[in-house]
Amino acid sequence: MRYLGKQEIEDIAIGAALLGTGGGGDPYIGKLMALQAIEEHGPIKLLDPEEVPDEAVIVPSAMMGAPTVMVEKIPSGEEAITAFESLKSNLSTEIYATMPIEAGGVNSLLPFALAARQGLPVIDSDGMGRAFPELQMVTFYLDGLSATPMVLSDEKGNGMVLNTINSVWAERLARGATIEMGGSVMLAIYPMTGEQMKSSSIRNSLSLEENIGRSIREAKEKNYNPVDSVLELTNGYELFQGKVKDINRKTESGFARGTATIEGIHHDKGKELELNFQNEHLMATADGELLCVTPDLIAVLDAETGMPITTEGLRYGARCIVIGMPCDEKWRTEQGIATAGPGYFGYDVNYTPVEQLNEQEGNHDA
Amino acid sequence: MRYLGKQEIEDIAIGAALLGTGGGGDPYIGKLMALQAIEEHGPIKLLDPEEVPDEAVIVPSAMMGAPTVMVEKIPSGEEAITAFESLKSNLSTEIYATMPIEAGGVNSLLPFALAARQGLPVIDSDGMGRAFPELQMVTFYLDGLSATPMVLSDEKGNGMVLNTINSVWAERLARGATIEMGGSVMLAIYPMTGEQMKSSSIRNSLSLEENIGRSIREAKEKNYNPVDSVLELTNGYELFQGKVKDINRKTESGFARGTATIEGIHHDKGKELELNFQNEHLMATADGELLCVTPDLIAVLDAETGMPITTEGLRYGARCIVIGMPCDEKWRTEQGIATAGPGYFGYDVNYTPVEQLNEQEGNHDA
Numbered sequence: 001m002r003y004l005g006k007q008e009i010e011d012i013a014i015g016a017a018l019l020g021t022g023g024g025g026d027p028y029i030g031k032l033m034a035l036q037a038i039e040e041h042g043p044i045k046l047l048d049p050e051e052v053p054d055e056a057v058i059v060p061s062a063m064m065g066a067p068t069v070m071v072e073k074i075p076s077g078e079e080a081i082t083a084f085e086s087l088k089s090n091l092s093t094e095i096y097a098t099m100p101i102e103a104g105g106v107n108s109l110l111p112f113a114l115a116a117r118q119g120l121p122v123i124d125s126d127g128m129g130r131a132f133p134e135l136q137m138v139t140f141y142l143d144g145l146s147a148t149p150m151v152l153s154d155e156k157g158n159g160m161v162l163n164t165i166n167s168v169w170a171e172r173l174a175r176g177a178t179i180e181m182g183g184s185v186m187l188a189i190y191p192m193t194g195e196q197m198k199s200s201s202i203r204n205s206l207s208l209e210e211n212i213g214r215s216i217r218e219a220k221e222k223n224y225n226p227v228d229s230v231l232e233l234t235n236g237y238e239l240f241q242g243k244v245k246d247i248n249r250k251t252e253s254g255f256a257r258g259t260a261t262i263e264g265i266h267h268d269k270g271k272e273l274e275l276n277f278q279n280e281h282l283m284a285t286a287d288g289e290l291l292c293v294t295p296d297l298i299a300v301l302d303a304e305t306g307m308p309i310t311t312e313g314l315r316y317g318a319r320c321i322v323i324g325m326p327c328d329e330k331w332r333t334e335q336g337i338a339t340a341g342p343g344y345f346g347y348d349v350n351y352t353p354v355e356q357l358n359e360q361e362g363n364h365d366a
Numbered sequence: 367m368r369y370l371g372k373q374e375i376e377d378i379a380i381g382a383a384l385l386g387t388g389g390g391g392d393p394y395i396g397k398l399m400a401l402q403a404i405e406e407h408g409p410i411k412l413l414d415p416e417e418v419p420d421e422a423v424i425v426p427s428a429m430m431g432a433p434t435v436m437v438e439k440i441p442s443g444e445e446a447i448t449a450f451e452s453l454k455s456n457l458s459t460e461i462y463a464t465m466p467i468e469a470g471g472v473n474s475l476l477p478f479a480l481a482a483r484q485g486l487p488v489i490d491s492d493g494m495g496r497a498f499p500e501l502q503m504v505t506f507y508l509d510g511l512s513a514t515p516m517v518l519s520d521e522k523g524n525g526m527v528l529n530t531i532n533s534v535w536a537e538r539l540a541r542g543a544t545i546e547m548g549g550s551v552m553l554a555i556y557p558m559t560g561e562q563m564k565s566s567s568i569r570n571s572l573s574l575e576e577n578i579g580r581s582i583r584e585a586k587e588k589n590y591n592p593v594d595s596v597l598e599l600t601n602g603y604e605l606f607q608g609k610v611k612d613i614n615r616k617t618e619s620g621f622a623r624g625t626a627t628i629e630g631i632h633h634d635k636g637k638e639l640e641l642n643f644q645n646e647h648l649m650a651t652a653d654g655e656l657l658c659v660t661p662d663l664i665a666v667l668d669a670e671t672g673m674p675i676t677t678e679g680l681r682y683g684a685r686c687i688v689i690g691m692p693c694d695e696k697w698r699t700e701q702g703i704a705t706a707g708p709g710y711f712g713y714d715v716n717y718t719p720v721e722q723l724n725e726q727e728g729n730h731d732a
Contacts, residue, residue, distance in 0.1 A: 086529075158535050161527035163452075169524050176546040180539055 001051055001121075003043035009034045009112060014216050015209025016108035017308035018230065021297045023280030024105020024131030025063065026310055033077055034109045037116035044112050045121035046206065047097060049198050052123060056096035056194035059087055060127065061114050062107045064135070064152070064174060065184025076155060079186035080114045083153040087188035090149050090161055099123040099197070101138055101190060103205035104131025104280070105310075110186075122206070127190065129202035129328040130297050133279040135174060136167040137340045139330045140190045143200040150174070150189040154181040202328050208233065216306050226306035227321055236325035237358040239284055239291045240273040241266050241303065244318045249277075249311065260314050262322065273322060275300070276347065277311045283347050284322060292324030293347065295331035295340045296354040299323050324354040367417055367487075369409035375400045375478060380582050381575025382474035383674035384596065387663045389646030390471020390497030391429060392676055399443055400475045403482035410478050411487035412572065413463060415564050418489060422462035422560035425453055426493065427480050428473045430501070430518070430540060431550025442521060445552035446480045449519040453554035456515050456527055465489040465563070467504055467556060469571035470497025470646070471676075476552075488572070493556065495568035495694040496663050499645040501540060502533040503706045505696045506556045509566040516540070516555040520547040568694050574599065582672050592672035593687055602691035603724040605650055605657045606639040607632050607669065610684045615643075615677065626680050628688065639688060641666070642713065643677045649713050650688060658690030659713065661697035661706045662720040665689050690720040 004012075013031035020027065038044060052058070061080055088095055098111045098118075103126040115122045127138030135147055147170035152160045160177055164170040170189075178185050192200070212233050219226030227238065242262035249258030257278045264271040264286075273291070276283040281298035284291045292298050300309045303319035330336055332353065338344065341351045370378075379397035386393065404410060418424070427446055454461055464477045464484075469492040481488045493504030501513055513536035518526040526543055530536040536555075544551050558566070578599050585592030597604065608628035615624030623644045630637040630652075639657070642649040647664035650657045658664050666675045669685035696702055698719065704710065707717045 156535070157531040158539065159529040160539065161529075163525040163527075165523040169522070173524065173526065173543055173546055176542045177539055180542040 001048070002046055004046050004112070005043045006035055006038055008210055009038065009109070011210045011213030011217060012206060013109060014213030014307065015211065016104055017310065018212050018299050018301075019108070019129070019205070019209055019297065020104030020131040020308070020310065021280045021299050022277055022309070022311040023133065024102055024107055026312065027105055027109055030106035030109025030113070033113035034116070037077070037113040041116040041119070044116050047121045047123050049123055049125050049201060049203050052097065052194040052197060054193060054195035054198075057091065057093050057191060058097055058099060058123065058194060058197045059084065059095045059188050059191050060099050060101045061111045062101045062187045062189060063110055063184055064178050064187050077113050077117060079153040079155050080110065081117060082159060083151040083186045083188040084114060084118065086151045086153065086159055086161065087149060087191065090151070091191055095120065096194065097121045097123050099201070100126040100206070102126055102128040102131045103202070103209060104128065107131070108206065108209060123197065123201070124206045125197065125201035125203045126205045127201055129205050130295075131280050132340055135171040135189065138190065139200050139202060139328070140192065141167045142330055142333070142335050142339065143196070145190060145192055145196055145200060147171070147190050149191065150187060152177055152181070152185045152187055154185050202330070220305055227301060227323070230301070230306065231323060234297070234325040236323045237292075237354060238321060239298070239324045239358070240264065240286060240322040241268050242273060242320065242322075244314055244316055244320065245272070247314050247316065258311070260311070262320065265319070275322070278345055279311070281311065282345050283342060283349070284324065290349055290352065291357055292354045293342045293349055293351060294345060295327040295336060295351070297325040297327060299325070324358065326354050367411060367413055370412050370478070371409045372401055372404055374576055375404065375475070377576045377579030377583060378572060379475060380579030380673065381577065382470055383676065384578050384665050384667075385474070385495070385571070385575055385663065386470030386497040386674070386676065387646045387665050388643055388675070388677040389499065390468055390473055392678065393471055393475055396472035396475025396479070399479035400482070403443070403479040407482040407485070410482050413487045413489050415489055415491050415567060415569050418463065418560040418563060420559060420561035420564075423457065423459050423557060424463055424465060424489065424560060424563045425450065425461045425554050425557045426465050426467045427477045428467045428553045428555060429476055429550055430544050430553050443479050443483060445519040445521050446476065447483060448525060449517040449552045449554040450480060450484065452517045452519070452525055452527065453515060453557065456517070457557055461486065462560065463487045463489050465567070466492040466572070468492055468494040468497045469568070469575060470494065473497070474572065474575060489563065489567070490572045491563065491567035491569045492571045493567055495571050496661075497646050498706055501537040501555065504556065505566050505568060505694070506558065506562075507533045508696055508699070508701050508705065509562070511556060511558055511562055511566060513537070513556050515557065516553060518543055518547070518551045518553055520551050568696070586671055593667060593689070596667070596672065597689060600663070600691040602689045603658075603720060604687060605664070605690045605724070606630065606637075606652060606688040607634050608639060608686065608688075610680055610682055610686065611638070613680050613682065624677070626677070628686065631685070641688070644711055645677070647677065648711050649708060649715070650690065656715055656718065657723055658720045659708045659715060659717060660711060661693040661702060661717070663691040663693060665691070690724065692720050
């Protein structure tokens with residue numbers, strides 16, 4: 001157990017942008033909300049999963065919606081409390097702690113804002129080890145836990161309790177409601193016991209984000225490039241260096257979908273990298289050759305500062321380094337690949353671990 | 367208080383088709399469900415509103431969705447019980463009785479099926495005195511009662527509890543969810559006290575349906591035309607006699623929308639009646655002259671048998687009599703007309719009571 005103050009939140013926000021793999025919503029909003037909550041309520045207690053009693057009731061919290069909308073419609077924090085309190089009343093029990101469902105983007109930070117205001121601890125783990133765009137794309141789903149009862153709350157005061165036959169239906173009904181409610185809502189979701197959390201969640205992902213963020217911050221302060229230390233922390237690979245040449249994005253069915261083309265510079269000169277995203281970067285190919293594909297992680301870093309760039313933040317002409325990182329082993333099972341692999345997102349490639357795609361060519365920097 | 371058996375249900379179903387003004391879903395499905403429930407559980411207790419204690423909790427029940435879908439996806443009755451039980455648990459109270467939210471179509475009959483299975487009485491009243499396509503189009507809304515907490519249940523086992531800031535939001539969110547859930551769902555909605563029910567509902571509309579249905583049935587048995595007795599029971603007007611010439615209907619945003627053109631015969635020869643509908647018949651004009659418009663009621667009857675024809679049942683060449691009937695006075699207030707008048711449905715005419723539109727021309731048969 002330790003307490004997180006403003007510096008830790010700043011670092012986690014940077015790491016969240018990186019593990020957000022370009023999506024999950026800009027962590028900036030979540031960071032502002034968490035910092036404001038610490039300002040008002042003091043430091044936030046972070047628990048190691050092992051410190052949580054087996055019989056404790058845990059309720060993850062999250063925002064649902066398209067990142068483009070989130071930027072325009074910043075939540076007050078009241079919606080999260082309403083969703084949380086409504087689920088507490090539905091469960092007729094006290095809640096021991098909250099946690100993120102995804103390590104990545106705004107959803108890594110939002111549970112801190114809620115926890116500070118509710119006087120609850122946050123658990124150092126999540127359900128993805130990265131960001132993904134749909135509610136069933138969590139290790140909890142792979143382990144048979146139910147997303148419901150879950151609550152959606154909007155900023156206007158509308159609320160919805162869902163009880164669905166499975167988490168795919170939860171995703172479907174919540175997505176439709178999110179669009180009706182204005183494009184983004186707050187969720188209290190996947191209620192579970194401490195025992196279930198310990199066996200199913202991806203552990204210490206918030207600490208990993210903090211370490212990533214700290215190394216990027218320190219590199220910036222001391223004016224060196226942080227990519228090597230990021231690759232070391234994440235067991236990652238440098239995939240490409242280049243300049244953004246083309247971006248196509250559109251918001252449809254509540255998702256920000258698109259592609260970006262990056263033109264090679266330095267040793268990648270003459271080549272082109274194509275990035276495919278649906279909120280998150282999901283597939284990277286260079287001149288038709290697969291370099292990294294979901295559920296493995298792809299992040300785009302500013303070539304100068306090493307700061308992660310979201311899909312929304314990609315700008316024409318930006319110089320960047322694209323990295324690939326292995327996902328948690330839970331995603332590499334048959335069910336994991338069926339749930340969040342390339343086929344699910346409509347890409348006609350077989351999943352191959354990023355290590356295999358890159359080590360055999362000898363370009364692993366570690 | 368009296369008990370309703372199979373004959374009463376058969377009669378109510380005919381009256382429900384007439385007050386359904388062409389919509390509300392074919393009462394046939396609701397009738398089958400109610401008859402089956404009586405077969406299994408015996409006659410159903412019908413209460414006069416005055417017999418209900420002020421402090422009793424009343425929960426109306428209904429089906430939501432497009433009539434076209436309802437015909438293809440007949441509910442088992444389990445969804446209604448699930449919705450009802452879920453709202454009971456949400457309210458943490460016993461429920462004294464159920465009732466329809468609309469007198470018209472399938473929703474007049476469904477509460478009987480639920481009541482028989484739950485051992486509850488049905489109250490002889492409703493919230494429209496007719497059928498309307500949206501959840502806020504009830505006298506309860508005009509009187510400031512909330513549609514929520516309400517529950518939606520589908521046949522797959524998915525459920526949703528809504529708490530909205532007003533009943534227009536309840537309609538919007540429930541409509542979206544209904545489409546996601548396959549086009550039709552069961553609702554437990556507008557929970558209220560006995561006192562609220564007595565002051566807000568339209569009274570004895572189920573008995574009116576029964577009387578209409580009985581008069582049509584008896585006319586058929588004795589081989590005379592029942593139109594005159596229907597007009598007497600409803601204070602209605604014969605608007606037109608003719609033959610269906612043209613029908614345009616499409617299902618969009620969960621509604622069955624369209625127009626029908628009826629070519630005059632007998633004394634209406636040479637004229638044409640245009641009917642506009644959105645689930646229900648909403649406006650009737652003959653050669654550009656307004657004859658009847660929502661919230662007043664328009665029904666199309668088979669010219670031979672006097673049996674009501676739904677918008678879905680309208681067929682090319684069918685000979686029919688179109689009648690207009692005054693709505694309840696609650697709909698003739700400024701708020702009533704704003705909620706369910708011609709402007710709300712996008713028709714560019716002012717509301718004029720059917721009596722004024724027809725009496726001045728001396729074609730009232732009474």
